[in-house]
Amino acid sequence: MAVSHLVSQSAFTGVRRRGVATRLLEDERWLAAALLAPTAILLGLFIAYPFAEGVWLSVIDARVGVPGHFVGLANFATLWNDSIFRVAVWNTFIYTAVATVFKLGLGLWLALLLNRNFRGKAFTRAFILLPFIIPTVLSTFAWKWMFDPTFSVINWSLFHLGVIHARINWLGDPGLALISVIIVNVWRGVPFFAISLLAGLQTINPELQEAAAIDGARAWQRFWHVTWPLLLPVTMVVMLFSIIQTFADFQLVYVLTGGGPANATQLFATYAYQIGVGTGLLSQGAAISLAMFPFLLIVVVVQLLYIRRVEVH
Amino acid sequence: MARVVIRNLNKMYNEVHAVKGVNLEIRDREFVVLVGPSGCGKTTTLRMVAGLESITSGEILIGETVVNDLPPMDRDIAMVFQNYALYPHMSVHDNMAFGLKMRKFARPEIDRRVRDAADILGIQTLLERKPRQLSGGQRQRVALGRAIVRHPQVFLFDEPLSNLDAKLRVQMRVELKKIHDRLGTTAIYVTHDQVEAMTLGDRVVVMRDGLVQQVGEPLDLYNEPANRFVAGFIGSPGMNFASVRVTDEGGALLAVGDGIRLKLPSAVAARLKDYAGRDVTLGIRPEDLRLASGEGANGLNLDAVVEVIERLGSEILLDVKVGGGSMVAAVEPTVRAKVREQLRLALNPERLHFFDAHSEAAI
Amino acid sequence: MIEGAKWRRWVFFYIPLGAFIFWLLFPFYWMLVTSVRPDRELYRPWMAPNYTPFWTAHPTLEHITDLLTGTLFLRWMANTLFIACVSTLISLFCGVLAGYALSRLRFRFAGTLGTGIFITYLVPQTLLFIPLADIIRKFQLGDTPWALILTYPTFLIPFCTWLLMGYFKAIPRELEECARIDGATRWKAMLYIIMPIAVPGILSAGIFAFTLSWNEYIYALVFLSSAEQKTVSVGVTSELVRGDVFYWGQLMAGALLGSIPIAVIYSFFVEYYVAGLTGSVKG
Numbered sequence: 001m002a003v004s005h006l007v008s009q010s011a012f013t014g015v016r017r018r019g020v021a022t023r024l025l026e027d028e029r030w031l032a033a034a035l036l037a038p039t040a041i042l043l044g045l046f047i048a049y050p051f052a053e054g055v056w057l058s059v060i061d062a063r064v065g066v067p068g069h070f071v072g073l074a075n076f077a078t079l080w081n082d083s084i085f086r087v088a089v090w091n092t093f094i095y096t097a098v099a100t101v102f103k104l105g106l107g108l109w110l111a112l113l114l115n116r117n118f119r120g121k122a123f124t125r126a127f128i129l130l131p132f133i134i135p136t137v138l139s140t141f142a143w144k145w146m147f148d149p150t151f152s153v154i155n156w157s158l159f160h161l162g163v164i165h166a167r168i169n170w171l172g173d174p175g176l177a178l179i180s181v182i183i184v185n186v187w188r189g190v191p192f193f194a195i196s197l198l199a200g201l202q203t204i205n206p207e208l209q210e211a212a213a214i215d216g217a218r219a220w221q222r223f224w225h226v227t228w229p230l231l232l233p234v235t236m237v238v239m240l241f242s243i244i245q246t247f248a249d250f251q252l253v254y255v256l257t258g259g260g261p262a263n264a265t266q267l268f269a270t271y272a273y274q275i276g277v278g279t280g281l282l283s284q285g286a287a288i289s290l291a292m293f294p295f296l297l298i299v300v301v302v303q304l305l306y307i308r309r310v311e312v313h
Numbered sequence: 314m315a316r317v318v319i320r321n322l323n324k325m326y327n328e329v330h331a332v333k334g335v336n337l338e339i340r341d342r343e344f345v346v347l348v349g350p351s352g353c354g355k356t357t358t359l360r361m362v363a364g365l366e367s368i369t370s371g372e373i374l375i376g377e378t379v380v381n382d383l384p385p386m387d388r389d390i391a392m393v394f395q396n397y398a399l400y401p402h403m404s405v406h407d408n409m410a411f412g413l414k415m416r417k418f419a420r421p422e423i424d425r426r427v428r429d430a431a432d433i434l435g436i437q438t439l440l441e442r443k444p445r446q447l448s449g450g451q452r453q454r455v456a457l458g459r460a461i462v463r464h465p466q467v468f469l470f471d472e473p474l475s476n477l478d479a480k481l482r483v484q485m486r487v488e489l490k491k492i493h494d495r496l497g498t499t500a501i502y503v504t505h506d507q508v509e510a511m512t513l514g515d516r517v518v519v520m521r522d523g524l525v526q527q528v529g530e531p532l533d534l535y536n537e538p539a540n541r542f543v544a545g546f547i548g549s550p551g552m553n554f555a556s557v558r559v560t561d562e563g564g565a566l567l568a569v570g571d572g573i574r575l576k577l578p579s580a581v582a583a584r585l586k587d588y589a590g591r592d593v594t595l596g597i598r599p600e601d602l603r604l605a606s607g608e609g610a611n612g613l614n615l616d617a618v619v620e621v622i623e624r625l626g627s628e629i630l631l632d633v634k635v636g637g638g639s640m641v642a643a644v645e646p647t648v649r650a651k652v653r654e655q656l657r658l659a660l661n662p663e664r665l666h667f668f669d670a671h672s673e674a675a676i
Numbered sequence: 677m678i679e680g681a682k683w684r685r686w687v688f689f690y691i692p693l694g695a696f697i698f699w700l701l702f703p704f705y706w707m708l709v710t711s712v713r714p715d716r717e718l719y720r721p722w723m724a725p726n727y728t729p730f731w732t733a734h735p736t737l738e739h740i741t742d743l744l745t746g747t748l749f750l751r752w753m754a755n756t757l758f759i760a761c762v763s764t765l766i767s768l769f770c771g772v773l774a775g776y777a778l779s780r781l782r783f784r785f786a787g788t789l790g791t792g793i794f795i796t797y798l799v800p801q802t803l804l805f806i807p808l809a810d811i812i813r814k815f816q817l818g819d820t821p822w823a824l825i826l827t828y829p830t831f832l833i834p835f836c837t838w839l840l841m842g843y844f845k846a847i848p849r850e851l852e853e854c855a856r857i858d859g860a861t862r863w864k865a866m867l868y869i870i871m872p873i874a875v876p877g878i879l880s881a882g883i884f885a886f887t888l889s890w891n892e893y894i895y896a897l898v899f900l901s902s903a904e905q906k907t908v909s910v911g912v913t914s915e916l917v918r919g920d921v922f923y924w925g926q927l928m929a930g931a932l933l934g935s936i937p938i939a940v941i942y943s944f945f946v947e948y949y950v951a952g953l954t955g956s957v958k959g
Contacts, residue, residue: 025863026384028781035777036789039770039833046811046830047796047804054807106696113693124697126946131700133942133949135891137909138931142703145710145924150721153706191700192953199954240798248800251893255913269802269894276806277898286806293803300798365853385856392857398850402872411868412858463858 057286064280075287085288088266091178095267096246099185103242104235106186107193112223114194115201125195132191140255143184147171147256171257174264181256181265185246193238200234201227233307240303244296268292315376315466315499316341317362322371324357324523331357333523334371344493344500346514348507349546354523355503356471362501363469364388375466386415391460392469395476397452399444399459406440409459423462430461433492450481457489461496468500474509486512507547511535519543541673544596544666550630552596552666553640559588568595572636576612578662584676585667593676596666599630602642605659613660617642619650633658707935710928711739718925739925740933748903749930752911757937759821759907760889763828767885770829771836772878776866778837779844780852790841797834801894804830809898823899824907828889835888836881839955843877844870880952883945890938908934 024030058075062068079085114125131139146154147170158164170180204227212222250269253259259266259274266274268288276285317339324332332354339345347355360366362373364385373380380388391412400408406427413423431437434454444452453473460468474482474489490513493500504510510517511531519526519534519542527539531547538544544552557570559577566582566589568575573595577585585593605614617633617640624646631642631650635658642658650656667676710718712735743749778790808827809818817823847870855865871878896907903915912930916923942949 022861026861028862029783031862032777032781032783032786035773035781039774039793039837042766042770042826042829042833043793043796046808046827047799050804050807050811051799053811054804057807057810109692110696113689113696116689118689122946124693125950126943127697128700129942129946129949129953130704130939133887133938134704134935135909135938137891137893137913138934139703139707141913141927141931142707142710145928146703146706151719151924187700187703190696195950195953199950244798244800248802250802254893269800272802272806273894273898277809282806282810289803289806292800296798296800296803300795363853363857365856384861385853386859386861388857390857392854394850394854396848396850398848398854400851400855400869400873411855411860415855415859415864459854459858 054286054290057283058290060283062282064282068283071283075283076291078284079287079291084263084266085271087263088268088271088288089291091263091265092247092267095178095182095185095249095265096243099182099189099246100239100243102182102186103189103193104239106190108197110190110194111197111201114198125198129191129195131188132195136188136251137255139188140184140252143187144171144256147180172261174261177257177261177264181253184256185249185252188252189242189246192242196234196238197231200231204230236303236307240300240307243299247296247299248292316343317467317499317501318372318374319358319362320372320374322358322361322373323369324354324361324366325369331523332361335520335523335525337518337525337528339499339501342497342499344502344513344515345518346502346504346510346516347518347520348504348510349520349526351505352522353520355518355520358520359469359471359501359503362467363390363392389466390469391463391465391467392471393453393456393460393473395472397444397456397476399452399455401444404441404443405436405447405455405458408444408455409462412459412463426462426464427458430458433461433495434458449477450485453477453485457492461492466499468498470500470502470504472504473502474504475506482509489513508549511547517547519546521546537675538666539675541594541596541668541675544668544675548598550599550641550643552598553602555595555635555638555640556592556670557595558592559585559590561589568593570595570636571638573615575615575660577665578613581662581665581667588676592670594668594670594673596668597640597660598664599641599643601661601664602640602644602658603661604644604648605657613662615640615658615660617656617658619652619654619656622650622652631656704935707928707932710924711932712736713925714738715925739929743926743929743933747915747926747930748906748911749908749933751904752906752908753934753937755821755905756890756907756909756934759824759828760886762821762825763832763889764882764885766825767829767832767836768878768882770833771840771881771885772871772874774833774837775840775844776870779841780849780870793834793837797831797838801831801892805894805898808895812899818899819901819905821905824892824895827895827899828892832885832888836885839881839884839952840874840877842955843874847873876948876951877955879945880948880955883941883948884952886941887938887949 025034057068059070059072060068061071061074110128114121114128146152149155149167149169149172152168152170154170155164155168158168169176171177208226208230209222212226217225248269249267250273253265253267253270254273257265259270268291272285272288275281275288317337319335319337319339322332322335323330335354335358337345347358349355357366361368362375364380364383368381375388375390400411403411409427409430410423413426418426427440428437431440434457436451436454436458439447439451439455444455447455453476456473474485477485486509493513502509502513514531516528517531517534518528521542527534527543529537534543534547538547541554545554555570555573557568557573557575560567560569566577566585568577575595602615615635617631617635619631619633620639621632623630623632627646628643629646629648629650631644631648633640633642633656640658668674669676709730709732713732714734714736717732717734774793778786778793812818812823812827817826851869851873852862852865855869856862860868891909892907893909896910897914900906900910903911906915908930912927912934916927916930
């Protein structure tokens, strides 16, 4: 077979002409700018701009239909003296802390259970995620119905198990309301923790566990010294997302109690809604929303630093 | 078909000077190998020729054209990567056809070229398979085929055989040589393996720390290394080195070191006459050390103690202690030796190398 | 499996797992039962002797039919579907381009922008909803689906970008380099080589984005006012409560039907979901 036709005959003559656009897009920097432009515009318009406007709103005294004048930190001062706001802050911290602890504990337990091989594992894993997948508001309504003092199936079950003798007003009793809301939040969050932690568990080399077992470690020691440290990075990321979502939560509480009874379940977000949208005090509402920001920032920074430190190792 | 000229090529990565003023002229149809340890700048140089890295200063010409500002697609080159880089979602045929499709070749022409290349490489039956269904050797052939169909001016190879197991590597080396002989396209090949360099290259370029150490035909590098680094890099097992002082004893020059006392033959002495009284590095290859037969009158002997015996079948490697240092001698497989035995080794007088103690250049 | 006696398996595995599954899935069962339970049974106090919580002897479809014919439920479903689809498409488009740029191109601000996008993902909607409502009003987008279609990408794009960056990073550089040497421009290499390989990632991101849109509440609550414009979440929870009376039958039917599209998509794409979830966490 003649080889000549396989080989280029002509000497290298030179380059094809390229249009300006093509040449520009070959440059990494221009291409990157072009690709990032739509995102930058959308995020700039609907996050950066509102954020700036939110800050501005919080230092004036606007109301719906009434443009405001600069008042400095007066809104924040009012909030500081507002007893309901203080209750809301307290509630939010309790809500977030307790719910996160339980979500982590139960989620981890569930992940460890799911980490074994058993029949119907894939099936189970799929079903477990449902509380997280189904729209929150809709499943929360189911819980509201389950908690209804007159018609509650939970009350019925507890009564027939002999645990209680009178009705429990899950959502109407100021002492119980926060606990009920936390229960629903945990219910919703456990699958997220469980599936994420399960994925983390599955990346841990089983040989490490085996080596530890041969070395004589018992089950919980193996967990504490081998599994947990390796799981920490994933755990921190999951907790980062969860803490922020829970701290800023609105839907759940709004649907279940609206912030009551007597502000027992009032949170930052629900109070901001009540003040800003309900009573139309835009600036005060904006101030309440913004009051969330420092805490969220601290959480993000702390966890990012931690993650970076862990990754370096 | 084209020559490649590299003039004063420099590459800076932030503070790191990865390629320092490389000058190279690769002739049309030549197969040039860039070889050196990792980090020596050989891959960076190759990638600058390909257009995958920007050039900090200097020029690269392909043919008569300066290609510094041309994107890879306009340089009429083809590259074979270490990890094959086959498009996983396309069949073998489509992998090979991709470049031609991008250049808007007609369908029948594409099919013809793909078939021809497949024939050369023996992969005709694999055309409809996907990369994940192929073995390592087959994937490498497809990668080669993808380069061949383009009929480029220059082939670029980035350590293409490193991912293959030892036996396959030897096989593919031979095939590559055969294909190059057949096609004759100019090629630049990068590897860290000096055996590949020696067997494949028409000329070999040894690099270290961004600088070219020596350029030449393989045997020239072997027989006349320009400096200590090249001497130690080319050849396996590597050259033995010992630090010696050149002394003048009654008109004759001697090389004296720890456990070493050699009377230098006149040809060698002529080269070293300016070094009398100074330290130099002596180099001798393992294959140039033999067991001394009888009392050699030329005074080029070493007394050694055997430490380890490595029997390779085709030869025996003796790891010996000479004075305070170690050396390796490659001797006939019929030699009988025992550990801790004392031997006398003879050096081939025509194969002595000397290097300046500071500049490391060959004397 | 847990080694050892059978009782250990039951105590430490089957019972806890069973309890978890029961707890996590019971509310959905309850939704289902309530939707088909006739009113007279529905409004029977739990103290009453003939309270039969776990099943009903007389299932009825009246709640569902009332919901579909007597309310704007189907309109809400259509709205939500439209908004979710368009927002997802916009977010995927932006997310794919941004994810590619941040993970495969080298330019000066790549690191900062990547972190920046991550940070915007963490900005909760409840922080921005009041000023955003104002801005929406200013752009005259209030009470239209466009208010949501343009604002949902604010939390969908960062998520999609983050997820897709992970997928893109896993694709070897050499593939693109080879394509560029073969004759493709950067743009074509992205389109013909990188995109097809990243399809599983794009699917995961898309499915997750769709779910997140469907699930959103506060923006929909604040930006939409007229009943015809509402999404399922907002409609079910506001329009089905007349006065102070909760029409639980219809409410639960609405909740059930409103969850079905998501559940159906989920059942077909479970693996993609889990990949999306774990991908976003592993980053």
